[in-house]
Amino acid sequence: SRTQVGIVGAGPAGLVLATLLARAGIDSVVLEARSRAYVQARVRAGVLEAPTVDLLREAGVAGRLDREGMPHTGISLRFAETPGGPAEDHRIDFADLVGRGITVYGQQEVVKDLLADRIDDAGLPVEFEVSGVEIHDVTTDAPSITYTAADGTAHRLRCDVVAGCDGFHGTARSVVAPEIVERVYPFGWLGVLAQAAPTTDELVYSHHDNGFALYSMRSPEVTRLYLQVPPDTEAGSWSEARIWDELQTRLACDGFTLNEGELLEKPSVTGMRSMVASPMRHGRLFLAGDAAHIVPPTGAKGMNLAIADVRVLAEAVERFYRDGDERGFDDYSATCLRRVWRAEHFSWFMTSMLHRFDSSTEAGDPFGVGLQRSQLRYTVTSRAAATSLAENYVGLPHGAV
Ligand code: FAD
Ligand code: DHB
Numbered sequence: 001s002r003t004q005v006g007i008v009g010a011g012p013a014g015l016v017l018a019t020l021l022a023r024a025g026i027d028s029v030v031l032e033a034r035s036r037a038y039v040q041a042r043v044r045a046g047v048l049e050a051p052t053v054d055l056l057r058e059a060g061v062a063g064r065l066d067r068e069g070m071p072h073t074g075i076s077l078r079f080a081e082t083p084g085g086p087a088e089d090h091r092i093d094f095a096d097l098v099g100r101g102i103t104v105y106g107q108q109e110v111v112k113d114l115l116a117d118r119i120d121d122a123g124l125p126v127e128f129e130v131s132g133v134e135i136h137d138v139t140t141d142a143p144s145i146t147y148t149a150a151d152g153t154a155h156r157l158r159c160d161v162v163a164g165c166d167g168f169h170g171t172a173r174s175v176v177a178p179e180i181v182e183r184v185y186p187f188g189w190l191g192v193l194a195q196a197a198p199t200t201d202e203l204v205y206s207h208h209d210n211g212f213a214l215y216s217m218r219s220p221e222v223t224r225l226y227l228q229v230p231p232d233t234e235a236g237s238w239s240e241a242r243i244w245d246e247l248q249t250r251l252a253c254d255g256f257t258l259n260e261g262e263l264l265e266k267p268s269v270t271g272m273r274s275m276v277a278s279p280m281r282h283g284r285l286f287l288a289g290d291a292a293h294i295v296p297p298t299g300a301k302g303m304n305l306a307i308a309d310v311r312v313l314a315e316a317v318e319r320f321y322r323d324g325d326e327r328g329f330d331d332y333s334a335t336c337l338r339r340v341w342r343a344e345h346f347s348w349f350m351t352s353m354l355h356r357f358d359s360s361t362e363a364g365d366p367f368g369v370g371l372q373r374s375q376l377r378y379t380v381t382s383r384a385a386a387t388s389l390a391e392n393y394v395g396l397p398h399g400a401v
Helices: 012-023 036-041 050-058 063-068 094-098 107-121 172-176 240-251 302-323 327-354 366-381 383-394
Strands: 005-008 028-031 070-072 074-080 087-093 102-104 131-136 144-148 154-158 161-164 179-195 204-206 213-219 222-229 268-278 285-287
Touching: 005 012, 005 144, 012 028, 012 107, 012 161, 012 302, 036 107, 050 063, 050 102, 050 302, 063 107, 074 094, 074 366, 087 094, 087 366, 087 383, 094 383, 102 213, 161 172, 161 302, 172 285, 204 240, 204 327, 213 240, 222 240, 268 327, 302 327, 327 366, 327 383, 366 383
Parallel strands: 005 028, 005 161, 074 204, 161 285
Antiparallel strands: 070 102, 074 087, 131 144, 144 154, 179 222, 179 268, 204 213, 213 222
8 A cells, every 4th residue: 555654653743744735635554553542541751741732733733732731831850858857848929930831631631632623523543553664765766565454464555754643662763774872760669559649739850769659640530640760660569558658758739639539540660761773764765753852751742842853844744745855854854953963952951950860970979969959959949940940841842943
């Protein structure tokens, strides 16, 4: 079979790309290794930047997001002024500092909305449960993708352009053979989703001697929580009682109550790394999202960056079909990498400021901890420093970096 753009991966990158291309009258086929039920149930990111929300609105897929998403105009940094002292909240007021905010809306809800728009409303193709995906001839103007469909039949999809949107564990990156720079952090995040009403309607990032904790939510009935844990932690090794006990300790603050509740899924542990692959293009193959770069989750940037990449790619593809002009293709990697590196820096900054590092290392020795406290105090007392955090967190305008 044949299409204009072959897209590997039905995560936020692949599905937003397919949507933007469809709006421009460009055909695509999306190939996804997992089932529709699986990708719709995968609990991951929860924070949408302002430019992400604007783009989803422009693409006409923000109906439910506008009804059910939770707009937030700030976050709190929670820490003790002195080691062992009482924790206090310091609010970063996004509305006041930069005049915009974020929206809390689960990544799997974004994925559900995009799939409903494409498959149920428009009748356009997503092939689920494919295997053996291989990408061919990307240095010619007639690349193709071979794969085995869910029913066991072998296929070759011919196309003009291939988008590698298959995430960190995908195969497209190896075809590009980019140079890779990375940093692995010496901890992970244990994440839980609980049937418990959020007691504060904003996110809390807590710096604590026992390690970092994050308080977030998904709805007026569901709380989302994360704990810094050692990197090799088995999710099953923490009992529910221990998880709640540690959350209560690390999030303790005058006037704050953490409601407990039934866990809605098994706790999971995510490793923490930074990774940038460059260039993000080889011939007619373009990498986007986690296939090309990973950020630690502390800055809430991963999904937003994936969506920013495919906006650039969709515009380049439109220009190619409209004017036969490949300059958008030539600029793709450099344009994306400017925003990628801004997000890499911000995510590293938030991670470094908020986590507890081993006391035998430079980041975690008494000097390192003194620097962290100083950075926290500066961030919440200086309008300039708070504004810098705010403009990165709510998302710099697309194209501004
Ligand atoms: P993915 O969502 O990984 O999608 C890739 C798709 O490709 C998958 O569906 C996969 O099944 C499919 N695939 C893989 N290999 C193949 C193959 N060979 N053939 C076909 N299909 C294949 N980001 C934020 O912006 N804000 C947050 O608050 C945030 N919090 C996070 C919290 C956690 C616990 C985690 C784990 C991540 C978080 N992220 C966050 C990161 C965010 O989830 C990712 O950056 C985002 O999913 C990237 O989207 P993507 O489309 O590039 O990749
Ligand atoms: C969530 C995840 C993050 O990584 C973050 O920085 C903020 C919120 C969340 O899942 O709600």
